Amino acid sequence: MFTTPRILVADDDPVTLRFLVALLRREGFEVLDAEDGQRAIELARAHRPDLVVTDLLMPYRDGYEVLRALREDEALRSTPVIVLSMKDREEDIVRGFTEGAVDWVVKPFQPRELLARIRARLERQGAPPCR
Amino acid sequence: MSVILAWAILGLAAVFLALTAAIVVGKTRRESRESHDRARRRLLEPRILAYAQAGEGSIRGALGRELRPRDLRVVEAVLLDHAQRVRGSAFERLARALDELGCVDRYIAALRSARSWRRAWAAEQLGIAGARRAVPDLARALGDAMTDVRMRAAKSLGLLGGAASARALVAALDEPSRFSSIRIADVLAGMGRGVADEVIAVYPSLGPAGRLAALDVVGRLRALDAVPWLVDRLADPAPDARSRAAHALGAIGDPRAVAPLVGALEDAEWPVRAMAAKALGRIGAVEAIPVLCRRMGDQAWWVRSNAAHALGAMGDDGVAALEESLDSSDRYLRAQAVVVLEERGVVDRRVGGLVSPDAETRHAAATFLRRLAAAGGTARLAAIAGGAPDLTLRERLAALLPTPAEGGP
Numbered sequence: 001m002f003t004t005p006r007i008l009v010a011d012d013d014p015v016t017l018r019f020l021v022a023l024l025r026r027e028g029f030e031v032l033d034a035e036d037g038q039r040a041i042e043l044a045r046a047h048r049p050d051l052v053v054t055d056l057l058m059p060y061r062d063g064y065e066v067l068r069a070l071r072e073d074e075a076l077r078s079t080p081v082i083v084l085s086m087k088d089r090e091e092d093i094v095r096g097f098t099e100g101a102v103d104w105v106v107k108p109f110q111p112r113e114l115l116a117r118i119r120a121r122l123e124r125q126g127a128p129p130c131r
Numbered sequence: 132m133s134v135i136l137a138w139a140i141l142g143l144a145a146v147f148l149a150l151t152a153a154i155v156v157g158k159t160r161r162e163s164r165e166s167h168d169r170a171r172r173r174l175l176e177p178r179i180l181a182y183a184q185a186g187e188g189s190i191r192g193a194l195g196r197e198l199r200p201r202d203l204r205v206v207e208a209v210l211l212d213h214a215q216r217v218r219g220s221a222f223e224r225l226a227r228a229l230d231e232l233g234c235v236d237r238y239i240a241a242l243r244s245a246r247s248w249r250r251a252w253a254a255e256q257l258g259i260a261g262a263r264r265a266v267p268d269l270a271r272a273l274g275d276a277m278t279d280v281r282m283r284a285a286k287s288l289g290l291l292g293g294a295a296s297a298r299a300l301v302a303a304l305d306e307p308s309r310f311s312s313i314r315i316a317d318v319l320a321g322m323g324r325g326v327a328d329e330v331i332a333v334y335p336s337l338g339p340a341g342r343l344a345a346l347d348v349v350g351r352l353r354a355l356d357a358v359p360w361l362v363d364r365l366a367d368p369a370p371d372a373r374s375r376a377a378h379a380l381g382a383i384g385d386p387r388a389v390a391p392l393v394g395a396l397e398d399a400e401w402p403v404r405a406m407a408a409k410a411l412g413r414i415g416a417v418e419a420i421p422v423l424c425r426r427m428g429d430q431a432w433w434v435r436s437n438a439a440h441a442l443g444a445m446g447d448d449g450v451a452a453l454e455e456s457l458d459s460s461d462r463y464l465r466a467q468a469v470v471v472l473e474e475r476g477v478v479d480r481r482v483g484g485l486v487s488p489d490a491e492t493r494h495a496a497a498t499f500l501r502r503l504a505a506a507g508g509t510a511r512l513a514a515i516a517g518g519a520p521d522l523t524l525r526e527r528l529a530a531l532l533p534t535p536a537e538g539g540p
Contacts, residue, residue, distance in 0.1 A: 015212045022180035110219030111184060 005122050006030040008049040010040035010066060011084070012058040016107070020053065020084075023111050024118075037061030041069045044076055051122055053114075056085040056092070067099035080121045084109060171205045179209050183217075183224045190228035207234050211259055226261030235262040242268050247277040254280055258287025266291060270299035281306075282314055289318035297322060297329035304348075305341035316344045320351040327354035343375050350379025358383060362391045370400040377403060381410025389416040396422055401431035408434055412441025420445065420452045427456060428464040439467035443475045450477055454499065457506040469508035478503060478511050485527045500531050509533065 007029045009020045017033055024031045032047055034040035038060035044052060052070065056063035063083060070076045082103040083096045093104050103117050175194060182193035191198065194206065207229065214225040229235055238260065241253035254272050257265045269291070272284035285303065288296040300319050306312040319326050330345050330352075337345055346364065349357045361383070364376035377395050380388040388410070395407035396419075408426055411419045419441075426438035442449035454477075456468035472478055481503075484496030504512060509532055516528040 013216075016216050018176065019180060019213055019216060022177055023184055026181065026184055108216050108218045108222070111217055111221045112219060 004028065004030045005050040006032065006047060007051050007053065007118065008032045008034065008040060008043055008047070009053045010034040010037060010058060010063070011055040012036055013055070016055070016084075019111075023115065027115060029118075037063065037066045040066050044070060044079070045073065048075060049079060050125060051118060052079055052081040053084050053118070054081060056083060056087055056096070064095065064099050067096065067101055071100040078125075080125060082114075082117060082121065084114070167201075168205050168208075171202050172209060175202060175206060176209050179206065179228070180213070182228065183213060183221045185224070186220075190231050203232060206232065210234075211256070214259055214261065222261060229260040230262065230264075235260055235265060238262065239265050239268050242272055247275075247280060250275060251277065251279045251283045254283040254287055258283075258290040261291065263291055263293065266293065266295045266299070270295070273299055273303040278308065278311060281311060285315045285318050289322055292322055294325075294329055297326045298333055301326075301330050301333040301345060301348075302336070302341075304344040305338045309340075312340065312344050316348050316351070319348045324352050324354045324356075327352050327357045331357060331360050339369065339371070342369075343371055346372065346375035346379050350375075350382035353383050355383065355385055358385045358387050362388060365391050365395050365403075370398075370403055373398060373400070374402040374406045377406035377410050381406070381413035384414050386414060386416065389414060389419060392416070393419050393422055396426055401429070401434055404429060405431065405433040405437045408437040408441050412437070412444040415445055417445055417448045420448060424452050424456055424464075427467045428459070428461040435463055435467045436470075439471040440474075443471040450475070453477075454502070457502045457508075462507070465506040469503065469506055472503065473508065473511045478508065479515065482512070482515050482524070482528065486521060486524050497527070497531065500528075504531055504533060 007024050009017060009024065009031060010033075011017045011020065012035055014035065017035060021031050021033050032043045032049060034043050035058075037054075037058045040052070040054060040058075041061060043049075044066075052066070054063045054066050058066075061069070063085065067081055067083075070079055070081060080102040081100060082105060083101045084105045084107060085092070085096075086107045087093070088106045096104055102121060105114050105117065175197065178193055178197070179190070182188065182190055185193070190206070190210075194202075198206070210225050210229050210232075214222060214229070217225070235257070238253040238256045239262075241249050242257075244250050244253070250272065254269060257269060266288065269284045269288050273281055273288075275281050275284065281303070285300060288300055297319065300315055300322075303315050304312055304319075306315060319330070327349050330348055334342060334345050346361070349361060358380065361376045361380050365373050365380075367373050367376065373395065377392060380392060392407045392410050392414070393416075396404050396411075398404050398407065404426065408423060411423060423438045423442050427435050427442075429435050429438065439453065442453050445452075450472070453468045453472050456464055457472075459465050459468075478500075481496045481499045484492045485500070487493050487496070500512065503509075512528055512532055516525050516532065519525050519528070
């Protein structure tokens with residue numbers, strides 16, 4: 001029996017957050033949304049998403065701290081995290097992957113590309129990719 | 132008298148009340164409109180996003196009967212908000228929606244407004260809205276009397292991309308304002324390597340300032356295909372153009388440019404020789420080491436400095452050449468070698484060798500430092516000797532330094 005993959009999206013920009021939620025819901029995913037890093041960590045611990053899409057620059061806890069918190073949590077260590085950020089400098093990307101990100105998408109982003117990356121990652125994790 | 136005063140007070144009170152009422156009414160109307168817009172946005176935004184993510188259909192079809200005339204500004208705001216955050220097919224859908232709703236026509240019309248702030252606003256919106264059909268209008272706006280309008284039009288053309296945008300921007304490099312020219316060059320450099328062909332095509336029609344900016348852009352684009360063209364520019368009659376071409380070749384870093392740049396080291400104008408030396412350093416052209424060594428004795432300080440720094444950037448071979456130069460009979464050449472060896476930390480590393488357990492390393496370090504001191508490079512050695520915590524190191528360094536009687540520090 002298949003369950004709907006659960007995706008947590010974290011972004012402090014409400015316009016981007018609404019776009020991501022609409023995009024992922026339209027594709028049949030169950031979506032949790034957080035407007036800051038602290039809330040993202042709380043939601044991740046409470047709901048154990050199959051995948052996380054996070055921005056980097058967020059209030060309270062930034063994206064790097066979200067990555068670190070997930071990696072330090074036994075139950076969430078294997079949850080794949082895709083970073084969706086305006087940052088495209090080599091050192092930022094290297095730091096992101098070092099902290100545990102599995103993929104990196106630069107804003108402004110192509111929604112279809114992001115969906116393809118999410119699906120590919122979920123398939124690798126063994127979760128049903130929806131549509 | 133008291134009656135006049137009373138009327139005056141009443142009059143003032145009436146004016147004050149009228150102003151207060153106007154402010155309250157205005158604020159209420161604004162809040163009411165914002166509240167209405169928020170409510171309509173909550174309703175319409177999901178439909179607009181569904182439209183953006185769908186493969187077909189029109190925005191009017193997606194919004195259906197829900198779309199009221201007053202909603203247009205809400206829909207426009209939603210479309211523009213999201214258009215700034217996505218790329219690819221979703222962006223194309225949002226751009227098409229803005230055109231379908233007549234926003235693009237309105238922006239194009241506003242480019243002809245008498246108010247400069249409105250023209251600037253319109254120029255910016257056209258870029259965000261991805262209005263490719265507005266490229267000719269934006270190209271015309273590059274000639275606007277107001278800098279703000281010109282710069283926003285340039286930014287929008289950069290966002291829209293394409294050969295026509297690039298051509299208009301290259302032509303605008305002739306801007307009389309150096310600041311504006313730099314901003315336009317920034318926009319062009321952000322448009323990708325494909326722009327280089329347009330720059331080269333428009334180059335002959337540019338004035339002297341525009342040509343220099345164009346050469347900078349080609350260098351910043353790191354356009355490998357443009358290397359032969361840049362090499363030809365090394366023979367330009369204008370020294371500034373030759374100098375910028377050399378700089379651009381260094382930025383691209385293609386080894387094909389080494390021989391022409393070595394030739395440019397013999398240019399009659401020192402700025403060209405200086406830029407050629409710098410470019411050879413950026414390329415890492417070790418075959419140019421002998422000629423760079425000679426240029427460390429150039430009559431122009433910039434050429435000497437750039438040649439020495441170029442050698443310093445060439446790794447072990449370059450550093451070895453700088454060390455050889457310490458024995459030169461030319462005191463300018465020796466001084467440049469000392470400066471770069473100090474800057475690149477070579478002196479500090481060799482000083483450490485004085486207390487190495489390995490006798491050969493100690494001997495090599497002492498030999499090098501003696502040559503350095505003889506070449507006049509005693510300032511850094513004296514500073515290290517004064518601050519080193521290791522007594523043995525201080526003593527060995529002091530033995531290498533000339534005494535005050537010998538003319539030392």
